[in-house]
Amino acid sequence: MGAAAIGIARQRNLFGVVLLSGIYSFLMATLLVVLDAVDVAMTEAAVGAGISTVLLLGAIHLAGGTESKPIHKPWLPLFVVVVTGGMLVYGTLGLPAFSDPQAPIHQHVAPSYLAEGPVKTGVPNVVTAVLASYRGFDTLGETTVVFTAGIGVIALLRRRKPREKFGSKDGEGGK
Amino acid sequence: MKLDIILRVLAKLLIPFAVMFASYVQFHGDFGPGGGFQAGVIIAAAVIFYALIYGLPSARQVVPDALVEAMIAVGVLLYAGVGIAGLLLGGNYLDYFVLAHDPVHGQHRGIFWVEAGVAITVSAVMLKIFYVFAGRRRDASEEAS
Numbered sequence: 044m045g046a047a048a049i050g051i052a053r054q055r056n057l058f059g060v061v062l063l064s065g066i067y068s069f070l071m072a073t074l075l076v077v078l079d080a081v082d083v084a085m086t087e088a089a090v091g092a093g094i095s096t097v098l099l100l101g102a103i104h105l106a107g108g109t110e111s112k113p114i115h116k117p118w119l120p121l122f123v124v125v126v127t128g129g130m131l132v133y134g135t136l137g138l139p140a141f142s143d144p145q146a147p148i149h150q151h152v153a154p155s156y157l158a159e160g161p162v163k164t165g166v167p168n169v170v171t172a173v174l175a176s177y178r179g180f181d182t183l184g185e186t187t188v189v190f191t192a193g194i195g196v197i198a199l200l201r202r203r204k205p206r207e208k209f210g211s212k213d214g215e216g217g218k
Numbered sequence: 219m220k221l222d223i224i225l226r227v228l229a230k231l232l233i234p235f236a237v238m239f240a241s242y243v244q245f246h247g248d249f250g251p252g253g254g255f256q257a258g259v260i261i262a263a264a265v266i267f268y269a270l271i272y273g274l275p276s277a278r279q280v281v282p283d284a285l286v287e288a289m290i291a292v293g294v295l296l297y298a299g300v301g302i303a304g305l306l307l308g309g310n311y312l313d314y315f316v317l318a319h320d321p322v323h324g325q326h327r328g329i330f331w332v333e334a335g336v337a338i339t340v341s342a343v344m345l346k347i348f349y350v351f352a353g354r355r356r357d358a359s360e361e362a363s
Contacts, residue, residue, distance in 0.1 A: 094266070182297075196347050201350055
């Protein structure tokens with residue numbers, strides 16, 4: 044994954060970048076399967092590697108396949124990224140060890156979800172129970188976000204039908 | 219690519235299975251991994267696959283633009299409507315226990331419709347984004363994919 048990420052950063056040919064990011068998404072999905080997060084892995088494989096690759100290829104078809112030379116030197120962004128990443132890594136040092144059952148996040152509501160969820164909701168998959176039932180409001184919000192994204196894309200990119208009444212020919216917005 | 223017979227036959231073979239898998243992911247999400255979001259994405263991917271092989275106009279005939287745009291809104295309305303139904307039946311917003319006489323059954327019913335709403339909106343949005351991206355240069359140049 045590191046190699047794929049470095050390749051994405053170095054590559055100037057955008058077609059290669061799209062393919063590399065697809066590979067990155069598949070590797071990420073594999074990693075999530077290893078972490079037993081199958082639902083997330085499925086989403087990552089379908090959205091990250093599938094749909095967004097197709098959409099990015101469509102965007103390349105519209106915008107051309109070569110990245111232009113950067114205007115600025117990369118040192119300031121690189122510095123910001125390194126500092127932020129370093130601080131994040133420093134922060135993870137304070138977290139409890141991975142899959143530690145005594146970690147605070149496993150003491151709050153998670154035990155009751157795991158114990159009562161299948162009984163109360165009758166749904167064996169706890170992820171679905173939490174997503175759709177316990178956290179129904181959050182999922183409604185997420186669906187609304189997706190809805191808003193779709194509306195935004197329609198508003199920005201939809202080709203307007205030429206107005207026949209006036210015979211104007213502004214059929215297409217951009218080029 | 220539109221005239222390649224191998225791709226066309228293969229697509230015809232694969233797309234029913236993709237839709238089948240999507241409905242499996244949708245309706246089996248209670249028991250295994252999956253759910254509305256994943257199923258919606260897979261359905262959209264199946265239609266996008268069809269559009270890539272057979273060309274955008276024929277995909278737009280199968281799944282017209284008006285239907286897709288309506289589905290974007292219908293999904294969210296369905297989700298919110300489940301919440302309203304809970305209110306009308308005397309519970310809190312998005313409270314599924316009141317949707318049937320048996321609370322567990324009510325949960326099942328609520329989760330089913332909520333996931334259906336998510337799947338409808340997600341698949342429609344993905345498809346719509348693909349449509350507008352792919353149809354953008356249709357006037358300037360002919361048949362691209």
